Amino acid sequence: xxxxxxxxxxxxxxxxxxxxxxxxxxxxxxxxxxxxxxxxxxxxxxxxxxxxxxxxxxxxxxxxxxxxxxxxxxxxxxxxxxxxxxxxxxxxxxxxxxxxxxxxxxxxxxxxxxxxxxxxxxxxxxxxxxxxxxxxxxxxxxxxxxxxxxxxxxxxxxxxxxxxxxxxxxxxxxxxxxxxxxxxxxxxxxxxxxxxxxxxxxxxxxxxxxxxxxxxxxxxxxxxxxxxxxxxxxxxxxxxxxxxxxxxxxxxxxxxxxxxx
Amino acid sequence: xxxxxxxxxxxxxxxxxxxxxxxxxxxxxxxxxxxxxxxxxxxxxxxxxxxxxxxxxxxxxxxxxxxxxxxxxxxxxxxxxxxxxxxxxxxxxxxxxxxxxxxxxxxxxxxxxxxxxxxxxxxxxxxxxxxxxxxxxxxxxxxxxxxxxxxxxxxxxxxxxxxxxxxxxxxxxxxxxxxxxxxxxxxxxxxxxxxxxxxxxxxxxxxxxxxxxxxxxxxxxxxxxxxxxxxxxxxxxxxxxxxxxxxxxxxxxxxxxxxxxxxxxxxxxxxxxxxxxxxxxxxxxxxxxxxxxxxxxxxxxxxxxxxxxxxxxxxxxxxxxxxxxxxxxxxxxxxxxxxxxxxxxxxxxxxxxxxxxxxxxxxxxxxxxxxxxxxxxxxxxxxxxxxxxxxxxxxxxxxxxxxxxxxxxx
Ligand SMILES: Cc1cc2nc3c(=O)[nH]c(=O)nc-3n(C[C@H](O)[C@H](O)[C@H](O)COP(=O)(O)OP(=O)(O)OC[C@H]3O[C@@H](n4cnc5c(N)ncnc54)[C@H](O)[C@@H]3O)c2cc1C
Numbered sequence: 001x002x003x004x005x006x007x008x009x010x011x012x013x014x015x016x017x018x019x020x021x022x023x024x025x026x027x028x029x030x031x032x033x034x035x036x037x038x039x040x041x042x043x044x045x046x047x048x049x050x051x052x053x054x055x056x057x058x059x060x061x062x063x064x065x066x067x068x069x070x071x072x073x074x075x076x077x078x079x080x081x082x083x084x085x086x087x088x089x090x091x092x093x094x095x096x097x098x099x100x101x102x103x104x105x106x107x108x109x110x111x112x113x114x115x116x117x118x119x120x121x122x123x124x125x126x127x128x129x130x131x132x133x134x135x136x137x138x139x140x141x142x143x144x145x146x147x148x149x150x151x152x153x154x155x156x157x158x159x160x161x162x163x164x165x166x167x168x169x170x171x172x173x174x175x176x177x178x179x180x181x182x183x184x185x186x187x188x189x190x191x192x193x194x195x196x197x198x199x200x201x202x203x204x205x206x207x208x209x210x211x212x213x214x215x216x217x218x219x220x221x222x223x224x225x226x227x228x229x230x231x232x233x234x235x236x237x238x239x240x241x242x243x244x245x246x247x248x249x250x251x252x253x254x255x256x257x258x259x260x261x
Numbered sequence: 262x263x264x265x266x267x268x269x270x271x272x273x274x275x276x277x278x279x280x281x282x283x284x285x286x287x288x289x290x291x292x293x294x295x296x297x298x299x300x301x302x303x304x305x306x307x308x309x310x311x312x313x314x315x316x317x318x319x320x321x322x323x324x325x326x327x328x329x330x331x332x333x334x335x336x337x338x339x340x341x342x343x344x345x346x347x348x349x350x351x352x353x354x355x356x357x358x359x360x361x362x363x364x365x366x367x368x369x370x371x372x373x374x375x376x377x378x379x380x381x382x383x384x385x386x387x388x389x390x391x392x393x394x395x396x397x398x399x400x401x402x403x404x405x406x407x408x409x410x411x412x413x414x415x416x417x418x419x420x421x422x423x424x425x426x427x428x429x430x431x432x433x434x435x436x437x438x439x440x441x442x443x444x445x446x447x448x449x450x451x452x453x454x455x456x457x458x459x460x461x462x463x464x465x466x467x468x469x470x471x472x473x474x475x476x477x478x479x480x481x482x483x484x485x486x487x488x489x490x491x492x493x494x495x496x497x498x499x500x501x502x503x504x505x506x507x508x509x510x511x512x513x514x515x516x517x518x519x520x521x522x523x524x525x526x527x528x529x530x531x532x533x534x535x536x537x538x539x540x541x542x543x544x545x546x547x548x549x550x551x552x553x554x555x556x557x558x559x560x561x562x563x564x565x566x567x568x569x570x571x572x573x574x575x576x577x578x579x580x581x582x583x584x585x586x587x588x589x590x591x592x593x594x595x596x597x598x599x600x601x602x603x604x605x606x607x608x609x610x611x612x613x614x615x616x617x618x619x620x621x622x623x624x625x626x627x628x629x630x631x632x633x634x635x636x637x638x639x640x641x642x643x644x645x646x647x648x649x650x651x652x653x654x655x656x657x658x659x660x661x662x663x664x665x666x667x668x669x670x671x
Contacts, residue, residue: 116419138538139547140537140538229642231646237648254571
């Protein structure tokens with residue numbers, strides 16, 4: 001199986017130094033268990049993705065583009081030439097606009113289906129099919145069987161990345177894509193930028209326009225379900241058990257009885 | 262968050278007392294201001310209530326035992342009367358909210374998205390909720406219109422659903438469309454954006470009728486833009502709608518059958534099976550429902566059986582972990598795991614501050630304890646003062662009866 005991993009020019013959120021985003025390192029680990037894999041980066045500089053070599057990628061293709069060009073057409077062209085069975089990408093970039101739209105745009109251009117937030121991948125029983133395990137949060141998963149080629153994004157719950165290996169980073173190669181790729185200018189979003197300011201957190205449960213006393217009550221949990229709590233003192237154990245089960249079912253954490261009689 | 266703006270002049274004009282001589286304006290300030298939080302004290306009436314009837318000299322009973330007559334005004338009766346339903350007959354424009362509807366219900370995040378749509382709609386616009394399948398509570402969440410998307414809520418075909426949503430939006434021509442920034446909602450929003458070739462303003466953390474704000478570059482900067490067609494709203498960023506309920510009238514949408522993708526399904530997806538989390542192995546911090554034992558539980562075998570039958574994740578207080586009766590990774594609290602569970606069932610746990618720190622994020626707490634004054638009992642939404650060794654077998658018995666084989670719970 002042939003896997004292509006989309007690599008982005010990540011920036012560390014604090015220092016601003018070039019780093020490989022964690023999700024892309026995890027994507028390399030997922031791909032390593034499946035077969036032959038290759039990295040793909042479109043951007044002005046190849047050096048920013050060199051860290052991926054040390055994370056277990058042996059080979060990276062680099063499509064040189066000017067700074068302000070849209071990477072999507074170049075990525076789509078390279079992927080069409082590579083013809084992989086699976087394309088892996090992170091959920092969001094890191095250090096850029098962080099919109100997470102690139103995998104979707106690439107999948108749309110190639111006409112591939114996209115499966116978001118996978119945590120495991122395995123080849124299917126039939127040739128050309130894949131089992132992708134998608135995270136649904138809280139430990140639940142969805143196993144999607146799909147006929148490739150397919151684009152998938154990686155969820156943070158996927159297995160942790162390999163440790164960085166210096167020797168591998170030295171041995172790996174970054175190879176420029178031959179053939180001129182016409183740069184398309186990226187659409188410039190009409191946004192105004194300014195330093196980030198943290199916003200006050202919403203106080204859950206406080207009604208809009210409430211007084212300070214009401215907000216304090218909501219913040220300390222006195223106004224929640226706890227304040228209106230039911231208290232049963234020395235009930236009959238069976239009676240109490242019925243109460244507990246009814247309460248758990250009202251909340252929705254316990255399934256209704258299988259056979260209501 | 263915007264609060265309705267007060268108009269002090271109009272408020273004062275409303276309480277003006279029509280006077281006889283007209284020498285100076287007089288106002289009746291005895292009425293409560295609407296919308297205020299706490300009831301207002303009336304010190305004069307309190308004082309009058311303390312007056313001892315009798316001889317010439319004024320005498321007051323200042324003993325603090327008996328409640329004074331009428332110190333606090335009762336709530337006006339009409340506040341509790343059934344609220345009238347607000348209707349917007351012909352909205353100038355529509356703001357569409359597309360909730361996740363996980364489990365067929367509006368989540369808190371979904372309601373926040375509806376609240377955000379309400380802010381963008383203002384007085385003239387209407388909020389339409391675009392929901393898959395039936396559901397309830399749209400009106401009180403702030404929706405004026407309801408568009409029911411004809412789609413199987415259980416099938417997994419995100420590309421097909423995005424196509425149908427895009428076709429509906431093309432027919433509706435709304436001014437703004439908002440999605441929640443969740444796993445499902447964020448995915449759907451990006452698919453719709455790519456399909457409609459429209460930019461998406463993702464993960465908006467600030468919202469007002471004139472601008473949206475989102476963090477970028479690892480939260481070192483924020484980007485601000487006028488609201489465009491598509492945006493996703495971060496969790497806990499916008500308050501839920503708190504006004505009177507709205508009508509959520511069904512709005513039929515004519516979708517052109519020839520429209521691209523209105524009937525499309527993704528052929529490549531062969532199957533999609535939902536694998537629920539195994540409560541016995543899911544990490545404690547992710548678990549949905551945790552049942553924990555403390556020093557008050559002596560019969561741990563029954564406890565383990567109960568946890569398995571309830572399909573809960575086992576937890577414990579530090580006392581049990583220190584004693585080696587429960588594994589260390591089940592410890593709940595400051596030096597153990599901080600929970601994000603929906604429900605916490607505490608059996609024989611006193612509720613020490615170090616333990617309660619781990620439970621602070623739980624929405625519902627059920628406590629069983631022999632001590633009426635335990636902190637856990639105070640924290641719980643359902644508190645039962647009874648011996649845990651009696652409650653646990655009773656629960657097992659009841660669950661066993663429900664499962665159909667009396668005597669044994671399986
Ligand atoms: C630095 C530090 C960190 C700590 N971190 C943690 C932590 O992370 N997590 C944690 O849990 N603790 C922690 N502790 C310990 C904590 O302070 C308490 O000692 C501990 O939580 C008490 O556990 P408990 O409620 O099970 O036991 P107890 O305090 O002994 O309470 C037992 C309760 O069970 C009730 N009971 C008794 N018999 C029955 C019965 N038959 N039926 C029903 N109820 C009954 C009693 O009324 C009592 O309320 C920490 C302490 C320190 C100093």
